[in-house]
Amino acid sequence: MKLKSLLLRYYPPGIMLEYEKGGELKTKSIDLLELSPSTDVNTLVGEIQKVEPLITASRTKQVRLLVQRLQEKLRQHCDHNFYLFKVLRAHILPLTNVALNKAGSCFITGSYDRTCKVWDTASGEELHTLEGHRNVVYAIAFNNPYGDKIATGSFDKTCKLWSAETGKCYHTFRGHTAEIVCLSFNPQSTVVATGSMDTTAKLWDIQSGEEVVTLTGHLAEIISLSFDTSGDRIITGSFDHTVVVWDASTGRKVHTLIGHCAEISSALFSWDCSLILTGSMDKTCMLWDATSGKCVATLTGHDDEILDSCFDYTGKLIATASADGTARVYNATTRKCITKLEGHEGEISKISFNPQGNRLLTGSSDKTARIWDVQTGQCLQVLEGHTDEIFSCAFNYKGNIVITGSKDNSCRIWR
Amino acid sequence: MGLLSILRKLKSAPDQEVRILLLGLDNAGKTTLLKQLASEDISHITPTQGFNIKSVQSQGFKLNVWDIGGQRKIRPYWRSYFENTDILIYVIDSADRKRFEETGQELTELLEEEKLSCVPVLVFANKQDLLTAAPAAEIAEGLNLHTIRDRVWQIQSCSALTGEGVQDGMNWVCKNVNAKKK
Numbered sequence: 229m230k231l232k233s234l235l236l237r238y239y240p241p242g243i244m245l246e247y248e249k250g251g252e253l254k255t256k257s258i259d260l261l262e263l264s265p266s267t268d269v270n271t272l273v274g275e276i277q278k279v280e281p282l283i284t285a286s287r288t289k290q291v292r293l294l295v296q297r298l299q300e301k302l303r304q305h306c307d308h309n310f311y312l313f314k315v316l317r318a319h320i321l322p323l324t325n326v327a328l329n330k331a332g333s334c335f336i337t338g339s340y341d342r343t344c345k346v347w348d349t350a351s352g353e354e355l356h357t358l359e360g361h362r363n364v365v366y367a368i369a370f371n372n373p374y375g376d377k378i379a380t381g382s383f384d385k386t387c388k389l390w391s392a393e394t395g396k397c398y399h400t401f402r403g404h405t406a407e408i409v410c411l412s413f414n415p416q417s418t419v420v421a422t423g424s425m426d427t428t429a430k431l432w433d434i435q436s437g438e439e440v441v442t443l444t445g446h447l448a449e450i451i452s453l454s455f456d457t458s459g460d461r462i463i464t465g466s467f468d469h470t471v472v473v474w475d476a477s478t479g480r481k482v483h484t485l486i487g488h489c490a491e492i493s494s495a496l497f498s499w500d501c502s503l504i505l506t507g508s509m510d511k512t513c514m515l516w517d518a519t520s521g522k523c524v525a526t527l528t529g530h531d532d533e534i535l536d537s538c539f540d541y542t543g544k545l546i547a548t549a550s551a552d553g554t555a556r557v558y559n560a561t562t563r564k565c566i567t568k569l570e571g572h573e574g575e576i577s578k579i580s581f582n583p584q585g586n587r588l589l590t591g592s593s594d595k596t597a598r599i600w601d602v603q604t605g606q607c608l609q610v611l612e613g614h615t616d617e618i619f620s621c622a623f624n625y626k627g628n629i630v631i632t633g634s635k636d637n638s639c640r641i642w643r
Numbered sequence: 644m645g646l647l648s649i650l651r652k653l654k655s656a657p658d659q660e661v662r663i664l665l666l667g668l669d670n671a672g673k674t675t676l677l678k679q680l681a682s683e684d685i686s687h688i689t690p691t692q693g694f695n696i697k698s699v700q701s702q703g704f705k706l707n708v709w710d711i712g713g714q715r716k717i718r719p720y721w722r723s724y725f726e727n728t729d730i731l732i733y734v735i736d737s738a739d740r741k742r743f744e745e746t747g748q749e750l751t752e753l754l755e756e757e758k759l760s761c762v763p764v765l766v767f768a769n770k771q772d773l774l775t776a777a778p779a780a781e782i783a784e785g786l787n788l789h790t791i792r793d794r795v796w797q798i799q800s801c802s803a804l805t806g807e808g809v810q811d812g813m814n815w816v817c818k819n820v821n822a823k824k825k
Contacts, residue, residue: 320692321717340720341720383653425650535647616693617644
């Protein structure tokens with residue numbers, strides 16, 4: 229094994245190692261999730277060297293510099309003030325979802341008008357219209373961090389893979405017998421997973437365009453799906469009230485997480501893959517040990533259905549969005565509620581942390597998106613202007629751009 | 644509502660839930676009818692650029708009513724909403740005689756759609772509060788409704804504005820929910 233280069237990863241903090249093994253170029257990461265501006269650099273570098281043989285004595289200085297750079301980034305207080313940059317009359321029917329590439333240079337919008345459009349974030353110009361689906365384009369994704377491909381899942385039961393640069397369609401994945409409503413690339417960008425109202429999920433090979441495996445076992449619609457950070461496991465959340473953990477290479481069921489007493493609305497892994505967070509219409513979120521599949525905590529407090537939930541990038545914090553019009557922040561370690569976000573005048577259907585982890589973005593049926601302080605729960609900004617409810621909203625990786633997509637057929641760029 | 648609740652309404656409804664598709668030309672009064680059904684304010688209604696969904700309880704049924712915009716440019720997208728439809732409600736502006744031919748054409752095309760085959764159809768002859776409104780019988784004849792053989796159908800005169808006739812139509816809907824020939 230020979231180390232070729234070291235790269236920084238800001239969110240969550242870490243160092244990426246590119247190395248050669250048996251003539252093949254590989255990468256792995258050293259996660260520094262606990263890093264803070266006050267961490268002692270020399271001690272930390274010593275610890276890294278103890279566990280990582282690739283970091284030899286000759287690399288000490290370089291690693292120390294990288295850690296210091298990460299600390300500087302953590303010190304930079306992210307308090308970006310957003311203003312409306314552009315309104316895009318994006319589609320002739322309501323939007324479904326929006327997604328940004330990692331660089332934030334472009335983003336995509338899906339719509340009831342059966343298209344997905346690719347936009348230039350800096351100018352607001354339309355770059356491509358991805359046409360070909362015969363029904364609503366519902367689920368969309370970039371293959372981040374690469375960002376050169378786009379996957380679209382449609383109510384027409386197919387998924388299409390596109391070039392982000394040219395807008396050319398590489399493959400149409402056929403096989404589902406009902407609407408595709410969720411999808412994700414694996415982190416290596418070799419496979420795309422689709423979840424469907426037909427109660428199955430399927431994995432597709434990006435190169436060949438062939439189906440790899442079908443995940444069968446759910447008794448009702450699959451509406452949420454995500455890979456873990458390594459891409460080895462995948463979880464599916466279903467209207468059958470359960471979440472299933474699957475082995476992504478064999479398609480075998482690893483665990484069934486049983487405990488919620490209503491439909492699942494979201495299911496995802498924490499960054500270090502130790503925990504699984506599930507949100508449900510039963511008004512609670514549950515935390516599960518990802519290895520054993522046992523429930524370790526139930527997060528209560530909401531008065532109505534949980535419509536979305538998420539971890540921050542390091543996995544230390546959890547945010548929940550509810551039909552009761554409030555959102556909550558929980559500590560993932562103590563499982564205690566830290567703050568309650570109050571102010572929306574309608575249900576909150578989307579919530580996400582900025583990559584820095586100090587701000588939350590919520591989208592609501594009250595036609596506004598809001599920016600919140602994670603620690604105090606104070607609403608810092610109301611992003612107003614949409615004339616119908618907001619279906620989707622997202623931060624870019626730098627945390628200084630927000631895209632909102634609405635039922636009013638438009639999307640807005642805030643920066 | 645949010646995307647998630649759209650998915651929940653999309654799935655094949657349990658027995659007591661009914662999926663109703665509300666279609667018709669632009670300015671026929673579909674959204675006004677929807678709001679009248681939901682007992683909501685109808686004073687500020689603008690052309691629908693997409694869709695509206697409302698759930699109404701009636702005679703033990705939960706009626707999930709999908710109101711889809713009727714402007715010409717979005718009519719090609721109606722078919723996106725056909726799946727799992729239990730009842731089709733077609734709304735006509737009875738006072739807009741110039742467009743009877745156009746509305747008849749659209750209805751004929753809908754009735755030929757495979758995904759809507761055998762789905763009971765209720766035609767609302769709306770805007771009967773206007774003096775110039777054509778009576779339901781005249782509209783039925785103009786649209787050749789009596790030639791429909793593959794499903795149950797009904798025409799009901801109404802005014803979405805005043806609410807007159809709307810409940811009669813919905814009573815017919817509840818009676819014919821299960822009339823979809825399999």
